[in-house]
Amino acid sequence: MPGIKCGGCGRFTSTQDGVKCGKCLAHYHRACVGVPIKAALSAGWRCPECTKGVVRDNRADTPVRGTSECTIKKSAEQVPFTTAVGSKPVSPVAYDSAPRAMSYTDNDCIKIPPVSATDASAIMEELRAMRAEIQSFRKEMELEMAGLKVAMGSCNDRIDRLEARLDALEQRASDPPKPGAAEELIEDLMRELNDRDQALLVNDIEITNIPEASADNPAHVIQVIGLKLGVSLDERDIVSAERVGGRQLNATGSGGAQEARPRAIVVRLARREVRDRLLASARVRRGATTADLDMPGPARRFFLNERLTRTNRQLFRKARDAASLTDWKYVWTKRGRILARRKAGDATHWIRSEADISRVFGPVDTV
Template sequence: MMSQNYETSEEEEFMNVTVRPSSKKVHKSFEDADDDSSPKSLARQVKLLGELVTREMSSMRQELSRLNLTISGFDKRVSSIEERLDILEQKILPDNRMELQERLEKLEKRSPAEDNSVAESVIISQLRLELNEREQDNMLNDVEIAGLDEKNGESTINITLLVAKKIGLSLEERDIVSAERLGPRRIIADDAAGQRRPPRAIVVRLARRSVRDDLLRAARVRRGADTSGIIEAVQSKRFYVNERLTAANKHLFYKTRELGRRDGWRYVWTKDGRIYARRKDGSEVCRIRTPNDITKFFGNGTV
């Protein structure tokens, strides 16, 4: 058997040689590498990220500043509108009350012979109701503060500011149109039954209805606050901040509240000078406008 010799040319020998590059050309030092894990690259990324965050924060601050200016502008416009509405109400409501008062007085001055019509009696009752509601509407910016002892030389405006602070509301003097004790001054003394007569309430008229609402809301949250820090007294006692009611509505509210307690009604309250009652949660809300409504909802009106 003949053996075969395989010979390769110099060119083929060259082609079969694996050429390995020098390690100096392939491998770079760790310090000079420009991949994501190098300290220089990470530092550059952190710097870029910091600049991006700074720009975004600056943009957000500018946007918030513009938003605050816009909200401030809206607040001023709303306050201006409220003040204009209050001025209009204070101008229109007294005129309406005077007109109703004149009509009522004309009917009531009629002689008994002329005043024998049931229709006229209904008209008089309706006029009295409307007159009372107009008077109540004129008190929508008012509150009464009861339970504060009266002192000579007192500043009722300063007392009102202290009351507001006591219940967690910041008021300024410009928020108060007027503040005065209700009714003629009386001597603080014991009555015939030996009970100390309560001091006169302070009637406060606020510049805007929204301020009045804030004051009433704060008083409900801090129900039970006492006079410490407001009036110097031997013993602190509770004070009360409520809506101001007309004499007719005040009597109606007192009677409704007492009858509600007698009959186990859970809620009796006022809102914007209107009187409401509800027997229990989920039951019908009853509006009390006249003594006839008391008879309707509570039966015998004797307390």
């Protein structure tokens, strides 16, 4: 295991082989503070950092650190000196001023003592600690690089999608507009709005040709009609019932102003299932008149239909007129949709616009 870092050189040292300052408690290599390896230290030993401010007595025997210099054994006469030009020897006096080339062997220097086993063990521990730190740093860098690669890949994908969208927009901007594209877009939007308005009328029915009196109750009328058709209606089944539209008066009547056609009764039911049962019973009992409802006045045939939007009512009327001119037998509505069929067994066509009328029934001039 690695020891504690030396306060002088910063490398690791073991607590057994190093020395510890009694004041700042810092650890040092013995070589860093000039303490012999086997020398015993007192508990009050101070490191150089703690004793650098103490006044010294300048004794002659004060040790000086860092004097391990190489000394040359041979005398100046024994060292051959040659000039840079030739091989003529020069005197030692002229040594400092003349160019020279000096050579000596390794035996001329003081030999450094071999490293002890304790120091070698500390060095190995320090190397192992450095290796572990490098491996840990390498793993962290690998994880960071992997995350960076993932982030860069995501950024590249987003940039590619943005470039594709930008290319598509530039292509659309450069292409000339198609003739009638704006009209088609407006028609599609109007058709979509009409479909949404029709969806709001999914629980409504419309009753027409019921005589209108000044004190009639539309809610009571629909209950009576339900009993006639075999569908019992409770007050909770009726959300609202009222006559809609303006009154149409015939001013040419002999008795004064007379009503040419009664207003329609619009009923909103609480459940679609009740509405569907009423419409199915009305289709089965076609031909029912106001006489069956015990209403005063001459008998008049009344009709129950789905409530349509204004656009769909006009389209339904045009589709019925076109069918009568082209011998189509069936034109009806179901869940707000206008459907047509030439004869039993043929395919059913959904009519959503006047263009569909021309497509289904063919060109009709009088429509």
